[in-house]
Amino acid sequence: MDGVRMSLLRHVQCWHSRCQSRYSSTVTSCLPQKIKDIFDDGKTEPLQIRQLNKVLSFVRGSRPPPSQRSALIKCLHRRNAHKDVVLVAKSALFDLNHNFEPDVSTYELKKYLGSLLSIGKSIQMEQAMFQLIKQFSLTNKGMVTNVMNATFVQSTTTESVPQALLNWVRFNNYLHGHADFTNYEQYKYILKTLLFFLRAEKPHAHVLTETLDFVGSTQGPLKASQFASTLIYLSCYNRDFSTAESLWNYKREKEYPIINSDLTSICKVYAHFEKFEQIQLAWSEFPDAQDDAQFDYLLIAHAKLQNWGNLQNQFNALFGIGDLPSITHYGIVMFSIAHLGEREMVEKLYNQLLRRKMIPTLPVLQSLLQVCYKTGDTNGCFQHFELFKKYGIKPTPSSCNIMLRIFRNLSDIDGSLRFLKRMTENGIEVSEKHFSTIINTCAKTTNNAIAEELFQVMKDHYDIKPTGSSVAALMHVYIESGLPQKALKIFKEYRNTEVPLESEIAIYNKAVEAYMQMNRNDMSEKIFEEILSKNLPADSEFYRVMIKHLALYMKDFETAENILSQLLQHSKLKAAPTHFEALMGAYDKFSNRRGVLDLYQRMLENNIPVNSKVLFYLIKATFKTKLRSRENLEEAISLVDDIMSQAANRTLDITFEKLHPSVMAWPMRAAAKYHSPQRALELMNKYNDLFFDKTDSAENRLVVIRSLMVLSAEVHQWDDFQKFFERYMNRIQYYQNLPSATVRNKNFASLLRGVLTYKIKHLVATNRATEIPALLEDISAKKFVIDNEAWNEATISMFADTRTIEKGLQAVNTKLIHGFNLVHKYRLLRNKAASNTSTDRDSWFLEKKKQAPSSFQPKLYLKSNVLEKTFESMDNYLGTMSNVEAELKDLTSRFKYYMKRYLMHPRNKIPGWDEIEARHAAYFQKLRDSKRAISPEELSF
Numbered sequence: 024m025d026g027v028r029m030s031l032l033r034h035v036q037c038w039h040s041r042c043q044s045r046y047s048s049t050v051t052s053c054l055p056q057k058i059k060d061i062f063d064d065g066k067t068e069p070l071q072i073r074q075l076n077k078v079l080s081f082v083r084g085s086r087p088p089p090s091q092r093s094a095l096i097k098c099l100h101r102r103n104a105h106k107d108v109v110l111v112a113k114s115a116l117f118d119l120n121h122n123f124e125p126d127v128s129t130y131e132l133k134k135y136l137g138s139l140l141s142i143g144k145s146i147q148m149e150q151a152m153f154q155l156i157k158q159f160s161l162t163n164k165g166m167v168t169n170v171m172n173a174t175f176v177q178s179t180t181t182e183s184v185p186q187a188l189l190n191w192v193r194f195n196n197y198l199h200g201h202a203d204f205t206n207y208e209q210y211k212y213i214l215k216t217l218l219f220f221l222r223a224e225k226p227h228a229h230v231l232t233e234t235l236d237f238v239g240s241t242q243g244p245l246k247a248s249q250f251a252s253t254l255i256y257l258s259c260y261n262r263d264f265s266t267a268e269s270l271w272n273y274k275r276e277k278e279y280p281i282i283n284s285d286l287t288s289i290c291k292v293y294a295h296f297e298k299f300e301q302i303q304l305a306w307s308e309f310p311d312a313q314d315d316a317q318f319d320y321l322l323i324a325h326a327k328l329q330n331w332g333n334l335q336n337q338f339n340a341l342f343g344i345g346d347l348p349s350i351t352h353y354g355i356v357m358f359s360i361a362h363l364g365e366r367e368m369v370e371k372l373y374n375q376l377l378r379r380k381m382i383p384t385l386p387v388l389q390s391l392l393q394v395c396y397k398t399g400d401t402n403g404c405f406q407h408f409e410l411f412k413k414y415g416i417k418p419t420p421s422s423c424n425i426m427l428r429i430f431r432n433l434s435d436i437d438g439s440l441r442f443l444k445r446m447t448e449n450g451i452e453v454s455e456k457h458f459s460t461i462i463n464t465c466a467k468t469t470n471n472a473i474a475e476e477l478f479q480v481m482k483d484h485y486d487i488k489p490t491g492s493s494v495a496a497l498m499h500v501y502i503e504s505g506l507p508q509k510a511l512k513i514f515k516e517y518r519n520t521e522v523p524l525e526s527e528i529a530i531y532n533k534a535v536e537a538y539m540q541m542n543r544n545d546m547s548e549k550i551f552e553e554i555l556s557k558n559l560p561a562d563s564e565f566y567r568v569m570i571k572h573l574a575l576y577m578k579d580f581e582t583a584e585n586i587l588s589q590l591l592q593h594s595k596l597k598a599a600p601t602h603f604e605a606l607m608g609a610y611d612k613f614s615n616r617r618g619v620l621d622l623y624q625r626m627l628e629n630n631i632p633v634n635s636k637v638l639f640y641l642i643k644a645t646f647k648t649k650l651r652s653r654e655n656l657e658e659a660i661s662l663v664d665d666i667m668s669q670a671a672n673r674t675l676d677i678t679f680e681k682l683h684p685s686v687m688a689w690p691m692r693a694a695a696k697y698h699s700p701q702r703a704l705e706l707m708n709k710y711n712d713l714f715f716d717k718t719d720s721a722e723n724r725l726v727v728i729r730s731l732m733v734l735s736a737e738v739h740q741w742d743d744f745q746k747f748f749e750r751y752m753n754r755i756q757y758y759q760n761l762p763s764a765t766v767r768n769k770n771f772a773s774l775l776r777g778v779l780t781y782k783i784k785h786l787v788a789t790n791r792a793t794e795i796p797a798l799l800e801d802i803s804a805k806k807f808v809i810d811n812e813a814w815n816e817a818t819i820s821m822f823a824d825t826r827t828i829e830k831g832l833q834a835v836n837t838k839l840i841h842g843f844n845l846v847h848k849y850r851l852l853r854n855k856a857a858s859n860t861s862t863d864r865d866s867w868f869l870e871k872k873k874q875a876p877s878s879f880q881p882k883l884y885l886k887s888n889v890l891e892k893t894f895e896s897m898d899n900y901l902g903t904m905s906n907v908e909a910e911l912k913d914l915t916s917r918f919k920y921y922m923k924r925y926l927m928h929p930r931n932k933i934p935g936w937d938e939i940e941a942r943h944a945a946y947f948q949k950l951r952d953s954k955r956a957i958s959p960e961e962l963s964f
Contacts, residue, residue: 053090055081062098069104078107082114089126092116096134105138109147112138123158129166133173140174140181148174149190156198165212167198172216184226185234191217192238192250203249205256205284207486208450214257218486221254222261225522228269235273248279259288261488262455262525264295286312290320299324315385318354319421322386325355326362350376354386361394369394385416396425399679404429420452427460434467436763455487462496466503468758469769474500489517491526498533505769507537528559532568539576547572563597566590567605574609580618583609591629600626600634600678607640616651619644632676635683638666642686646693656698663690663706671713681714688730692777695730695737703734725754729778736781744785751778772808779813783820792820796830811882814839815889822896825903835885835893836918842884843924890924897925898932908939912959919956927951 054062058081061074070078078095081087087095092115099108112135116127123132132155139148152174159167171194178187192202195213204210207218231254239247251274258267271289274281286309293301302324306317348356353376361369369390376387388410395403408426411418423446430439439461446453458481465474478497481487494517501510514534517524524530531554538546551569554561566586573583583606590598603622610618623641626633633641645659669675670682687710695703707730728751735743755774758764779802786794795817802809814834821831885893904910915922926947930936940947950957 100134105141108138132170136174137177185237188234228266232273255288264292281309281312283312283314287316290317294320299327319419322358326359357390361390364397366394431464459493459496466500469504470766471504472766491529495529495533507540510537532564571605604636616644616648634678684724684726688726691730692733695734700738775807776810780816783816822893832918836921839885840920842881923956
C-alpha cells in the first residue's frame with residue numbers, strides 16, 4: 024500500500040508542476056523573452072540579485088504597460104518575493120510626483136499593500152493607503168473600498184486585532200468622514216469583511232473595548248463612539264448579544280453619545296435575554312435616540328409586563344380626571360390589549376382616536392395588525408398593513424414578519440417572495456426570523472428547491488449567520504417533502520459546530536422527527552440521549568416531539584401521558600394545544616376514541632385553549648363512537664353545531680379566528696353518507712354564514728369543495744357533482760401552475776382519495792362508463808394516488824361492460840390480485856396457526872408479520888365481494904363467446920394471475936362448460952392442485 028501511495032503522490036506532484044509551468048507561461052506571455060526566462064523556471068523563491076536588477080532595469084527603463092506591470096507583480100507575488108514586489112511596485116506603480124499611475128489596477132494595489140504588510144512595513148502601507156484614498160476617492164471609490172477591505176483581511180493575519188481595527192477606522196474615516204456604519208444593506212460593501220472577521224475570529228468583548236480605548240486615544244472620543252456603534256450593530260447582526268451588551272455598557276460608562284442604532288440594538292439584546300424592564304428603562308433614558316425601530320421591542324415589553332386590568336384602569340382614569348390621553352398612551356394600551364387578542368377593544372380605541380382627529384402612529388398601526396393576526400383575520404391583516412403606506416409610516420421588521428406568517432398560513436410562497444423583495448426595496452432590515460418564516464412556508468407546499476435557495480440567499484447575499492431556527496426550518500421542509508435523509512445530512516453538518524449553535528435544541532427536535540419518518544426508533548432514542556448528555560434546555564417543541572415519538576411510534580401511551588402530566592406542572596414551559604394534538608393523533612390512528620375524549624376533558628380542566636386539529640379529533644371521535652354503537656348521529660351533529668357557534672362567538676377558548684374548513688368538512692361528509700344530506704348542507708351553510716362574508720366564501724377551499732362533492736354524490740345530484748369536480752381540479756391546477764411551483768407539492772398526490780370513487784360512480788350513472796379507463800390513465804399520468812376504494816369501484820364498472828372488461832382484467836391482474844392473495848394467505852396461515860396445538864414453529868410469513876406487523880400489508884387489493892362480482896361478469900362475458908376455449912386460452916395467456924383465481928372452480932354458468940372441463944381435465948387439475956398460475960403453453964389447453 025505504501026508503494027502505491029508514493030507512486031500516486033509522485034503523479035500528483037508532477038501534475039502540479041506541469042500546471043504551475045503552464046500557468047507561469049500564460050502569465051508571462053506578455054513579457055519580453057529576457058524577463059520571461061527569469062520566471063519560467065517554476066521556482067517559488069525570491070529572485071537572485073542579478074535577476075532582480077534585470078527586472079528593475081526593465082521597469083525603470085521602458086515604463087511597461089499595465090498588462091506587463093500586473094504580470095510582473097503576479098509572478099513575484101507567487102514566488103512569495105514580497106520585498107521584490109515592493110521594489111518593483113515603487114518603480115512601476117508611481118509616477119515622478121509619487122502619485123499612483125492613473126491606470127493602476129485593483130490587483131496591483133492589493134498585492135503591493137499586502138506585500139508591505141508581509142515585510143512589516145506598516146507605516147509605508149498606511150501612507151500608501153492614504154495616498155490611494157486621496158487620489159481616487161472621487162473617481163474610483165469602488166476600487167478604493169475593494170483594496171481597503173482586502174488590506175484589512177491581510178492585516179488581521181499580520182498585526183494585532185486592535186491595530187487592524189484601528190486601521191479600519193482610520194481608513195474609513197478618511198474616505199467617508201466618519202466610522203458610524205449601522206445599516207448593513209446600505210453599507211454592505213464596507214461592512215462585509217468586518218462582519219466576517221467578527222464572525223470568524225469572535226474577538227472577546229474585552230479585546231473590542233481595548234480597541235475602542237486605542238481608537239479613542241489616537242483618533243478621539245467621537246470616532247471611538249462611532250466605531251462602538253458599528254460594533255454594537257454588527258454584534259447584534261451576528262446575534263452575539265452578550266458582546267453587544269458589553270459594548271453598550273462600555274459606551275454608557277464612557278458617557279459617549281447614544282444614537283438610535285445603539286438604542287435599537289440594546290432593545291433587541293434585552294428582548295433576547297427577556298429583560299423587559301430594562302427595555303423600558305433604556306428607552307425612557309434616551310429620548311433623543313428614540314425612533315420607530317425600537318417600538319417592536321418596547322411594545323412587547325409593555326405587553327409582557329403590564330396587567331390588562333391595570334392598563335384599563337389607567338386608561339379610564341385619564342378620561343375620568345379630564346386629561347385626554349395622548350397618541351402615545353393610545354399606542355401603548357392598544358398594543359398591550361392587542362397582544363391579549365382583545366380585538367373589540369383595540370378597534371374601539373382606534374375609532375376613538377380617529378374621531379379625535381389624531382393621526383395614527385406606528386404603535387397604533389402595529390396594534391391593529393397584531394390583533395388581526397392574533398385572532399386569525401387574514402383579510403384584516405392585509406387591509407391594516409396598507410395603512411402604513413397611507414400614513415407614510417415605515418413598517419418594522421416585526422410587522423413584516425406578521426405578514427410573512429400570514430403568507431405562510433395561506434401556503435403562498437409567491438406572496439412571501441414578493442413581500443421579501445418589497446422589504447428589501449424599502450430598506451427594512453431582513454433578519455433570520457423572516458427567512459425562517461418563508462422557509463417554513465415551503466414546508467406547506469413541500470418545495471425543498473426554493474427552501475434550499477432561500478437558505479443560501481440568506482447566508483450568501485444577506486450574510487445572515489444561521490442559527491437553530493433557520494436550520495430547523497430547512498430540515499422541516501425536507502421532512503415534509505419526504506426527504507428525511509437530507510434533513511439528517513444538514514443536521515450532522517450543524518450539530519457539532521465550533522461554537523454551539525444558538526437554539527440548538529431545534530435541530531435535535533427535527534432530527535428525531537426525521538428518524539421517526541424513517542421508522543428508525545432506535546436512532547430517535549439515541550438523539551434523545553444526546554440531548555440529555557449535552558444538557559440542552561428543553562423547549563415546548565421538544566415535549567411535543569417526545570410525546571409523538573412515544574405514542575405514535577413506540578405505542579407507549581402510558582409514558583406519553585406521564586410526559587404530558589409533567590409538562591402541565593412545569594415551572595417555566597406551558598402545555599399547548601399541539602402537545603395534546605400529538606397524543607390525540609396517535610389515539611386517532613389506533614382508533615382509541617375514548618382516549619381522545621379523555622384528553623379533551625383534561626384540556627378543559629387545565630384551561631388549555633383548543634386549536635382546529637384538536638377539535639377535528641374530538642368531532643371525529645364522537646362520530647366514530649356513535650357509528651360503532653349504531654346510534655343516531657344527531658347528537659354528534661349538534662356537537663359540531665355548538666362548536667361552530669361557540670367559536671364564532673368567542674365563548675370557546677380557541678387559538679384561531681376562523682374555524683378551519685377541515686373541522687366541519689369531515690363531519691359534513693359523515694353526515695351526508697350515514698345520516699342526512701340535508702343536515703350536512705345545513706352545517707355547510709352555517710359554517711359559511713359564521714366565518715365568511717359574501718366576498719369570501721369557504722367554497723373556494725379544496726377541503727370544502729371536496730365535501731360538497733361528497734354531498735352532491737350522496738344525493739345523486741350528478742350535475743352539481745360534476746360542477747364541483749371541475750372546480751376542484753381547476754383549483755389544483757391553479758396551485759400547480761404558480762410561478763413558485765418549481766417542485767411538485769407532494770401533498771397533492773392524495774387529493775383524490777375518497778373523491779375518485781364518486782367520480783367513477785358519476786360516469787356510470789351518466790352512461791359514460793367507457794370513459795373510466797381513460798380517467799384512470801389521466802389521473803395516474805398526473806401522479807395522483809388512486810386509492811384502493813377507487814380501484815375496486817372502477818373494477819366493478821369496467822368488468823360490467825364488455826367494452827372495458829379487458830381494461831378491468833389488466834388492472835386486476837397487475838395491481839389488485841397480488842394484494843388479494845397476500846391478505847388471504849395471511850388469514851389462512853393465522854387461522855391455521857390458531858387451531859394448531861403442536862409445537863411446530865410458525866411459517867416464515869407469520870414470523871415476519873410478528874416481527875413487523877406493518878409488513879406485507881398491501882395498499883391495493885381486490886375486495887372479496889368485488890372479486891365475486893368480477894367472476895359473475897366474466898361468466899356473462901364468456902357466455903356470449905362463440906369460441907369460449909379460444910377466448911379462455913387468450914385471456915389465460917395475458918392475465919394469468921387473475922385467470923388462475925377465476926378457474927380454481929368450475930364455471931358452470933357458462934354453457935357447455937362440462938365439455939371444456941373434460942377436454943382440458945389435466946390442465947384444470949394441475950392448476951387447482953398447485954394453486955399457481957399456469958400458462959396455456961406449459962400444459963396443452
